[in-house]
Amino acid sequence: MSKVSRRTFLKGSAVLGALAGIGGTASSFKKIKPAKAAGKKKQVFSSCPRNCYDTCSIVTTVEDGTIKFVTGNMNNTYTNGRLCVKGYTYPNYVYSPDRIKYPMRQKERGSGKWERISWDEAYDIIAKKILEIKKEYGTTLPIALNKYSGNFNVLNNAVEGMLSSWGYTTRAQGTPCWPAGIDSQTFDFGAAVANDPEVMVKAKYLIVWGANPAWTSVHSMSIIERAKENGTKIVVIDPIMTDTASKADEYIGIKASTDGALALGMAKYILDHNLHDMEWMKKNSIGYEEYLNYLRNNITVEWASEKTGVPVEVIERLAREYAAAKPAAIWLGYGLQRHTNGGASVRAIDALAAMTGNIGVAGGGANYAQTECYGFNYAVQSAGTPPEGDKAGGDRMLNMNNFPAQVLAINNDPEQIPIKMLWVACRNPIAQDPEASVSYKAFESIDFIVTADLWFNETVKQSDIVLPVSSIFETWGLTASYWHYWVNVNEPAIEPLYESKSDLEIAMGISKRLNELEPGSCTYPTDRSIEEWISNELADDFIKKFGFKTWRDILEKGTAKVEGYEAAWSDGKFRTPSGKYEFLSETCAANGHHALPVYVEEMEVPKDRPIRLFSPHWKYGLHSQFQNLEWMRSIHNEPFVEIHPALAKKKGIEDGDMVRVESEVGYVEVKAKITHTVPKDAVVIYEAWYKEQNFNANFLLKATPSDMGSYATGQAGLAFHDQFVTVEKI
Amino acid sequence: MEHAMTLVIFTFLSQMAIGAFACLFFIDTYKEKISERSTVISLITILAISAVAVVVSVFHLGHPFAAYRALLNFGASWLTREIVFFPLFMFFVLLYTFFAKTKAQKQILGWTTVVFGAVTIFSTAMIYTIPSVPAWNNGTTLAAFFLTALLPGPILVQLLLALLEKRTVNFNLYTTVVAFLALLLNGVTVSVLKSGLPAAVESAGLLTASPLFWIKIATLAAAFALAGYFLLKKKAGTVSTVTTLFALVIVAEFLGRILFYSSGVHL
Amino acid sequence: MAKKQKRYAFLINLERCIGCNACTVSCKSFYDLHPSINRRFVRETSELLTGTPKRNYISTSCNHCDRPACATACPTGAYIKLDNGIVKHNQDRCIGCRMCATACPYGVPQFDPVKKKMDKCDMCVDRLEAGEQPICVVSCPLEAIAIVDLNEIDESQVVADLPGFADSSITGSSTRFILPKGTTVVRGGIKSWNTL
Structure with a gap:
């Protein structure tokens, strides 16, 4: 017997009705066989909450309470009725036998000896530990949180709210992904705001610079293919001949970390040949004279060629083509800013787009990211405020990008309030943080670790308590993209599996237990339904923006678009101190950088480790998921390292050989894959978490900071691609 | 049992049984008188080996009890034909065992059985003579399968007679020649594969890189030498000689069949 | 005018295929296949397909051949070549002997370890008959897979053979490919080469 409430049934038929009107092949996700009985089959809207450009709106088909199929929501024109390979695995994700089913306690960290406990026991153990710490130290500062982007459902910000409701705590602050570029664009434009990627088809010329959408943003790749078929010339600049580069008209295999030099060289040629848009600069920018003088006095195309390895005539041709095409778009990827001069490179590329008048133009832009869709109230977060009497007076911020080392520094320093307890949510730091071996030591130095997750991953293995988290299909959610302009709602498709709970439910549960043990010890509300919470997230003006009367209107189509970003900055109202585009940024200078988008020398290649290591995203996973x-x-189930045939020959390595890749901080042993698509002086290992395999690219990575990031995100980013190794056949 | 191993066992045993029957039939009908007891025991042994082959082959199916459906594609499938002809062979062995009394009866039933046996081997060979596995897609498959009938088959009979009748039928000339041909076939196969499609070249590489291949060569060479030695000495050999020969050739042919499957590189 | 019988075939646009396997996984999901079974296969093909090195893939499923080797090998007659070109496998008849997998030049049929029978793509024939496209076609985020009618298609614009894909003439594979275009490659010299 299936219990289908009238509400569910009506809602389901409304959803089906809404979808029935969609033409085209992609609407045909319905199974041929009609449901055995009416009401047993329903379709709901879900939203992929991963840290991904594409942030898809999903249609989930449920039969007899079981998810049968997921596909893209046609109502979301960016998702276009299609998902990526990761999205299509969701039924396997939800019903995987590997999921953590119950709250569990590990006898000894890393032992794998887990015993099942009840939620009451788990709440009790955790609450008592919090109170014990608070009593001993007079503050909750010894409690640290490490949470980030494993699940960007806004309701998961309840975790931050939960910690605040205990008192002031220690936080991993910052973002590993994109901070240098965010700073650059904040200095240049006042904020990172990209053109709506759906209008990328309007570009006459498109430079994809250090991004690999074929793997990390398939829907944008589809737009690029459409543009290409419309006659847009696609140029990809990347040290690796990625799958995106493989689809381009032209691929520029630039020397890593010299992107700024290429942009400046192109700008110099454009200036010399009077191809720049002086009118735009005069009207919309400040510091352009200083910038043009810098180009005149300091830059030559020959120098740029020397730096980048790109022949002079190619730089000249690219500059001519880019300046002549109106509009011409640049997509700045996150890869190019993961260097010690990455922020400077982004500024140089921004300047190139600005000097050619490509800012504020549909089909143009220096497109990096946007956060304009995050119009949520963050009520789940603000619901928690530190109770009276916490002597700390504020949270203690650690750099997420060097968290383990900073934890160790604190715990080895008797002068400081130690970190005694760690809460991990929406994150797998041991798999994702650089210097994995330091991560293990940092975890060892902490008395009590709670991780809320779905999988027994490397971080869970080093925890004392694990709390089973429900998948997005089992709870409510709201997600926004940092690339396209859609906001998606996520309705529960099925009942939570096993004993799993959402992070928000966990926050409420802990709060309840804390207040039972010591009334007033936790300010987090415990009596709100999840639907109430979600309605609190959508502010009235945000709802009106979409023409909705109530927040529930978003359930009609599952997704809603924030309009008006076809041509970001077309109003000429930049959010910089001057209100103009700032070629010369005093803010940038005040933050310890150059005021102008000058070239910053790239990191020197160490003589004893002359091979550069790239560890970019993997197509069958998103960080440690999937x-x-x-x-x-x-x-696919085998990690590998990509090596150019010339380097392989030099090292006596053949395809399929096991090799040892060693850096200053560690080593990994992986299988060699010989390919012409990587530079001769670099190797590529894709970061991923493989089940039950002793592989982690982060054993190799050093926590070298990138140049920028601290202004806009609190902490500098990471120079993930300024990593150097030796490679030997085993 | 591993999927390929069931096929190794079926093809090896069925072909040896067919070869053994043909040999026994020729001796019994045309060469020399064998006691009825020895004939019947030998024939039952052949039937038993055939039955084991069938049982093993059925269990390589995902659905052994639906094996009858394998008879449904006689018009196109060599596998169906094999499945039709091998039981026919067995049935005629049975008839031969109990109903062939006169020379004429023996000749009619014996020849029919031999023909069904030969057609079975031909069908089995045709199953594997397919473009998707270039290493198999040539005459060496047919040659190899017939050699499995012609080499271990008669030596099995020789061994049975040696044990049952305490005398050794002199097969030394025959064994020497066939063992030589079997040895030769290895060389031919490797050179055919090496001049074939890339997948066949890969098969040749797998074959010659395998220690099993060299054990096979060694055992065949030993069988050749042993039979040749007694041929030159003009002696029939003892029970232990025949036992040794039999051990050598079944090891060689069994390993050969394992190699056949394991080195068959798909396109 | 009598309507000419359609001959359905897969058309794979290699210029669009990014080798992501969304086709493989969406099919696996839609048909609730055993996790080990893939009805689609995405493999890398020569990096030098268009001259300059780049990443190239072929996504194929059953190639619905004109002279299907599976149908010839199968002792139960479980494979039927339909008039519309689709090679359909009747799982009810299959006894799991795996001969089809050996005989298929593309190794398409796979053994389902639970059902103990073979499994392969039927081009979503039920969906096609209902006027819908196969799941891989509607799932591909790059829209690289299409169903075409071999009676209508301009064969001069497509190829049937590619490196790493068994010769289409063996069994008359119906799959057609649009070849990728070349990419101009600029790759600078590396000064420190000798010190690596």
């Missing part, structure tokens, strides 16, 4: 699933494993 590659562990059975469906993915049936396609």
